[in-house]
Amino acid sequence: MELVIALGMNGIVWGLIIALIALGLSIIFGLLDIINIAHGDFFMVGTVLAWAVFEGTGNYWLAFAIVPIIGFGLGALIEYAVIQPIKNAAALSIVATFGLSIILQESVRATYGAAPSRLTAPIETTIPLFGLEYEVYRLFAAFISVVAIIAFFIFLHRTKMGTWMRAVRYDPETATAMGIPARRVYQITFAIGFAMAALGGVVAGPITTVDFQAGVDVLPFCFMAVIIGGLGNLEGTVAAAVMLAFFEGVMASFADPTMARIGSLCLMSLVLLIRPHGIFSGATR
Amino acid sequence: MLELNGVHAHYGKVHVLQGTSLEVHNGEAVGLLGRNGVGKTTTLKTIMGLVPATGGEIVFDGRGLTDLAPHRIPDTGIGYVPQGRGIFPTLSVKENLEIALTKAPPSQVTDYVFDRFPRLKERLSQPGGTLSGGEQQMLAIARCLVMQPKLIILDEPTEGIMPILVQDIRREIKAVNDTGVSILLVEQNIKTALRLCSRIYIMEKGTVVHEATAEDLKNDTETLHRYLGVTV
Numbered sequence: 001m002e003l004v005i006a007l008g009m010n011g012i013v014w015g016l017i018i019a020l021i022a023l024g025l026s027i028i029f030g031l032l033d034i035i036n037i038a039h040g041d042f043f044m045v046g047t048v049l050a051w052a053v054f055e056g057t058g059n060y061w062l063a064f065a066i067v068p069i070i071g072f073g074l075g076a077l078i079e080y081a082v083i084q085p086i087k088n089a090a091a092l093s094i095v096a097t098f099g100l101s102i103i104l105q106e107s108v109r110a111t112y113g114a115a116p117s118r119l120t121a122p123i124e125t126t127i128p129l130f131g132l133e134y135e136v137y138r139l140f141a142a143f144i145s146v147v148a149i150i151a152f153f154i155f156l157h158r159t160k161m162g163t164w165m166r167a168v169r170y171d172p173e174t175a176t177a178m179g180i181p182a183r184r185v186y187q188i189t190f191a192i193g194f195a196m197a198a199l200g201g202v203v204a205g206p207i208t209t210v211d212f213q214a215g216v217d218v219l220p221f222c223f224m225a226v227i228i229g230g231l232g233n234l235e236g237t238v239a240a241a242v243m244l245a246f247f248e249g250v251m252a253s254f255a256d257p258t259m260a261r262i263g264s265l266c267l268m269s270l271v272l273l274i275r276p277h278g279i280f281s282g283a284t285r
Numbered sequence: 286m287l288e289l290n291g292v293h294a295h296y297g298k299v300h301v302l303q304g305t306s307l308e309v310h311n312g313e314a315v316g317l318l319g320r321n322g323v324g325k326t327t328t329l330k331t332i333m334g335l336v337p338a339t340g341g342e343i344v345f346d347g348r349g350l351t352d353l354a355p356h357r358i359p360d361t362g363i364g365y366v367p368q369g370r371g372i373f374p375t376l377s378v379k380e381n382l383e384i385a386l387t388k389a390p391p392s393q394v395t396d397y398v399f400d401r402f403p404r405l406k407e408r409l410s411q412p413g414g415t416l417s418g419g420e421q422q423m424l425a426i427a428r429c430l431v432m433q434p435k436l437i438i439l440d441e442p443t444e445g446i447m448p449i450l451v452q453d454i455r456r457e458i459k460a461v462n463d464t465g466v467s468i469l470l471v472e473q474n475i476k477t478a479l480r481l482c483s484r485i486y487i488m489e490k491g492t493v494v495h496e497a498t499a500e501d502l503k504n505d506t507e508t509l510h511r512y513l514g515v516t517v
Contacts, residue, residue, distance in 0.1 A: 163380050167373045174371035177333045178385040178428070179359035 004253045005130045011249020012242060013138045013207070016145035019241035021200040022222040023152060023234060024193035030232040031169045031189045034083060034093040038101040039222060040215025042194045045104060046071060046201020048112050051119060051210045060122040063202045064144070068195040075194025079187045087186070101215070108212040116214075121206035141203045148199055149238060152192075156234075165189055169232075221245075224268050230278025239280060244268075286311045286346060286467055287332070287363075287436055293340035294324075294331045301327045303491035304341065309436060314458075314468035316478035316499070318513060319488035325471045326368055328488070329438050332469075333365050334358045346435070359385060364429030368440040368471075372421045374414025378405055381413045382428055390431050398427045401457065419450035426457055436467040443474050455481060475515055479503055487512045 025039045049070055050063035082100055086092045121137035128134070156162040167175040168185045176182045201214075208214060224244055229236030244264055251260035271279055287309040294302040301324050309315045317325050330336040332343055334355030343350040345361055359365070373381055382398075382405070399406040402423045408416065416424060422442055429437050442458065443451045451474070458481055462468050472478040478485060479499045487495040487508070495508055502508065509515055 163376065163384060166376060167384055170373050170375060171371060173335050174367050174373075175384075176355045177335060177359065177365045177367060177371070179356050179432075180385065181354070181356045183354075183356075 002130075002132050004250060006132055006134070007249040007253040008246055009129075009134065009249075010138065011246040011252075013142045013145075014204075014249070015242035015245025016142045016149070017200050017204050018218070018221050018225060018245055019238040020145045020148050020203070021197045021218060022225040022229075022237050022241050023149065024196035024200075025222045026226050026229075026232065026234055026237045027165070027189055028193040029226065030234075031165060032083065032087070032186055033090045034097065034190075035090065036193070037094055037097040037219070038104060038215075039097075039193070039197055040217070040219030041101045041104040042071065042075070042197035042215070043201045043204070043218050044108065044212065044215035045074070046198030047119075047205045047208065047210045047214055048108050048201075048212070049198065050202040050205040051112070051117070054119060060119070060206070063205070064199070067202045068199045071198025072191045072195040074198075075191035076187055078194070079190035083186075083190060105212050105215070112210075112212060114212060116209040116211035118209055119206045135207075137206055141207060144203050145200070148196065152196065153234070161185070161188060221264075224264060228268055228271050228278055230280045233278060233280050236278055236280025240278070286313075287469065288344045289328070289332070289341065290344070291341035292328070292331060292338050292343060294327055294336050295339050296327075296336070301336075301491050302331060302338075305331075305488070305492055306341075307486050307493055307496075309467050309469050312462075312465050312467055313484065314462045314470065314482045316482035316485040317469065317471045317488060318475060318478055318485060320513065321473075323488045324491040325488055326440055327491075329365070329440050329469070329471060332358075332363070332438060359432060359434075362433075362435035364432055364434035364437040366422075366425045366429055366437065366439040366442055368444065370418075370421045370425045372413040372416070372424055374412060376413055377410050378413055378416070378424060379409040381424055382409075382431055385428070385432055390433060394431055394433055398430050401430075401460065402427050418446050419453065422446060422450075422454055423457065426454075426461070430461065434466060436469065437461060438469045440471045441473055442470070443472065443477050451477065475509070475513060 021043050025036055028034050028036050046067055049067045053063040053066055054060045078100065082096055086096050121135065123137040123140055125136045126133040127136055156165060164180050164185050167180060168182050172182045225241035226237050228244065229240035247267060248260045248264050251263045289305055289307050291304045291306055292302050293304060305324065305328055317328065319325050327336055331338050332350065334350065334353060338351045345363060348361060350358055350361065404420060405424055405427055413421065413424060439458065442454055446454060455477055458468060470478060470482060479502065482499050485497055485499055485502050486493045489512055495512060497505065
């Protein structure tokens with residue numbers, strides 16, 4: 001029973017981190033019509049940058065402040081160099097971001113190396129929880145993810161740029177005719193998407209391995225959350241990510257992780273059969 | 286005030302505007318009529334920079350518009366009410382009104398807008414998509430007015446509006462024009478255009494083929510029939 005609780009709790013923590021990353025994927029898809037195959041690698045770059053900050057300064061906390069900013073800058077640069085030239089060509093975006101994924105992975109392999117490593121959590125204590133000694137860092141990771149997700153929604157609904165993002169998402173032409181710089185909104189959206197995935201990387205760094213292929217596993221999970229939540233439905237994405245990860249966590253307590261992933265995929269197929277537009281479809285877009 | 290000289294525009298390889306020329310003077314209300322697909326909406330979109338002009342020039346208050354980034358064009362003093370109204374349905378009425386404002390308008394502008402459209406004031410927090418068609422059209426006009434434009438371009442403002450509300454919309458456009466704001470109106474509803482505008486251009490195949498005062502056009506049954514297929 002303790003194992004089920006532990007893995008279920010780990011699932012929720014992991015689900016909140018995935019929700020943070022998948023939100024980035026969802027806004028990029030919703031606004032730019034870009035199917036971002038490199039999104040998992042944005043997360044991976046976040047973990048590697050967090051590792052680099054820790055190696056360089058010995059202080060992991062610094063990574064929480066620095067890495068999202070670097071991610072934002074990289075995102076803005078990539079949007080300008082890769083995404084802008086293929087705007088309005090959704091199919092091409094798959095090829096382009098697949099290429100980007102390879103470039104990011106190989107760049108990390110060439111610099112960081114191919115051997116995975118583990119980071120020590122900046123909080124190493126445990127506390128008793130549901131009869132278990134539970135790692136405080138995991139609770140902290142869940143807390144940071146929730147704060148970041150709430151901050152993102154506040155940004156989206158309470159700031160001028162957030163309102164612009166919602167307007168451009170619905171009708172870029174009219175938004176432009178109202179004086180909104182749609183071009184800049186696209187770039188900032190992509191940069192925020194990268195920054196959120198990179199922050200996810202920093203948060204997850206100490207509870208996963210730092211590896212140039214770390215994004216490969218994260219990407220399908222994010223896609224499943226976006227699809228089950230309803231394409232373009234941001235609140236749905238968050239809820240679906242947490243549900244899926246909890247489900248996989250509990251499954252993993254009595255089956256191996258591969259079977260758990262198969263279970264998640266079956267669950268997604270079932271959802272798509274019953275509600276083709278996702279569980280939470282119809283709320284936004 | 287606004288001048289189009291031999292403007293060309295393309296959608297891909299399709300040559301839509303083939304040398305369109307027209308003028309709107311200070312305080313004037315001008316109508317742009319024509320059958321479906323002759324390039325009326327494209328003319329308006331080209332003025333707003335949404336469709337790039339591939340030839341000719343567009344000048345507003347002495348300033349060339351074709352080299353400006355599209356999102357800078359509203360700053361020059363042109364307000365746009367697009368076909369289908371262009372209300373953002375998930376944004377509140379307040380957000381729809383404020384979306385384009387880089388700074389808050391003087392309170393007399395806001396007061397004027399709310400005096401004209403009291404129902405919008407009651408519904409500020411409601412999503413734009415929950416308003417009726419007529420209310421959305423009022424919101425689209427109000428959204429232009431808070432930007433204090435010198436010219437408002439309207440693309441079929443009475444399309445899809447209940448006949449009983451068409452009168453209201455006409456009245457609002459007239460009231461705006463009476464405050465000195467120029468109007469360029471594209472309409473399928475010829476009666477609306479003839480009532481509101483002093484001068485009318487008729488387009489065919491991407492170019493202006495006829496220009497007349499509304500007064501003259503009303504009595505020119507042959508022209509109306511030839512280019513618009515109607516009798517008034």
